[in-house]
Amino acid sequence: MIPPPAQCLEEVCDAIDEVNKLKGTPSWDDASTFDADKDKTKFRQYEDACDRVKSFYREQHEKQTVEFNINVRAAFKKTVRARMGIWEAMELLNTLVDESDPDTSVSQIEHLLQTAEAIRRDGKPEWMQVAGLVHDLGKLLHIFGSEGQWDVVGDTFVVGCRFSDKNIYPDTFKGNPDHYDPVYSTEYGVYAPHCGLENVMLSWGHDEYLYNVLKNQSSLPEDALYMIRYHSFYPWHREEAYMHLTNANDQRALEAVRAFNPYDLYSKSDDPIDPEKVKPYYQGLIAKFFPEIIEW
Ligand SMILES: O[C@H]1[C@H](O)[C@@H](O)[C@H](O)[C@@H](O)[C@H]1O
Ligand SMILES: [Fe+2]
Numbered sequence: 001m002i003p004p005p006a007q008c009l010e011e012v013c014d015a016i017d018e019v020n021k022l023k024g025t026p027s028w029d030d031a032s033t034f035d036a037d038k039d040k041t042k043f044r045q046y047e048d049a050c051d052r053v054k055s056f057y058r059e060q061h062e063k064q065t066v067e068f069n070i071n072v073r074a075a076f077k078k079t080v081r082a083r084m085g086i087w088e089a090m091e092l093l094n095t096l097v098d099e100s101d102p103d104t105s106v107s108q109i110e111h112l113l114q115t116a117e118a119i120r121r122d123g124k125p126e127w128m129q130v131a132g133l134v135h136d137l138g139k140l141l142h143i144f145g146s147e148g149q150w151d152v153v154g155d156t157f158v159v160g161c162r163f164s165d166k167n168i169y170p171d172t173f174k175g176n177p178d179h180y181d182p183v184y185s186t187e188y189g190v191y192a193p194h195c196g197l198e199n200v201m202l203s204w205g206h207d208e209y210l211y212n213v214l215k216n217q218s219s220l221p222e223d224a225l226y227m228i229r230y231h232s233f234y235p236w237h238r239e240e241a242y243m244h245l246t247n248a249n250d251q252r253a254l255e256a257v258r259a260f261n262p263y264d265l266y267s268k269s270d271d272p273i274d275p276e277k278v279k280p281y282y283q284g285l286i287a288k289f290f291p292e293i294i295e296w
């Protein structure tokens with residue numbers, strides 16, 4: 001049945017939800033029941049974090065300049081770092097211990113599987129399970145030869161305009177030369193008001209890298225790519241910083257990322273998973289959304 005023409009914004013939104021339901025794209029209103037029983041005060045306690053986490057962020061906040069971000073993107077485009085499939089990439093990543101993360105001591109493959117399994121248990125669509133499965137694979141950058149962990153892991157933020165004090169450890173940006181730049185230190189910096197996040201340079205790391213690798217090498221829907229690209233952008237998706245740079249399209253992205261976040265964060269306390277047990281299931285999903293070999 002063709003729905004009657006919509007009268008107002010609310011009806012337009014309802015109509016979009018209706019179409020999405022038909023397509024199997026979830027509406028994010030009924031996002032997650034998964035985090036209800038989690039004690040959220042146990043996660044992301046940066047004030048109480050160990051020195052490893054604090055010094056990680058000091059270094060990252062001092063070194064992620066506009067200049068670095070322009071150069072690293074140019075270098076990214078020049079080469080293919082490796083050729084391999086998704087599962088192989090997950091196994092390779094397993095050697096990394098993330099210095100920025102106060103909440104997980106499990107290996108990276110386990111974190112990916114815990115995220116995917118939590119999404120699966122909640123009855124979410126296959127593409128979202130896959131987003132969970134791969135979302136941190138960008139951390140491979142560290143194995144391919146990044147400068148350190150500061151250009152791979154951790155929360156992301158905008159470069160090219162004033163650093164928001166909603167970032168964690170905001171004082172540490174005083175060590176970043178951009179903090180004193182006459183343009184980069186202003187509210188809008190190099191950006192026009194509401195230019196949209198796609199036109200904004202986020203600090204370089206596993207989100208930006210993986211998004212760029214997968215956008216042309218998967219059949220994942222746009223919402224999955226938003227989840228990958230913005231999952232570490234806590235100052236935005238949790239603290240609502242940088243809203244002066246977003247446009248209407250980013251609203252959809254925000255809903256998708258917020259729907260994804262509890263699975264990423266709160267599954268860190270779930271029971272361990274044996275990769276071999278779930279491998280056949282996820283290899284089936286991988287085959288649906290990715291070519292056998294990815295150019296990393
Ligand atoms: O420490 C964590 C970790 O590196 C995650 O992979 C990233 O997405 C988070 O934003 C960050 O806080
Ligand atoms: Fe991540």
Ligand SMILES: [Fe+2]
Pocket residue numbers: 111135136264
């Ligand atoms: Fe994660």
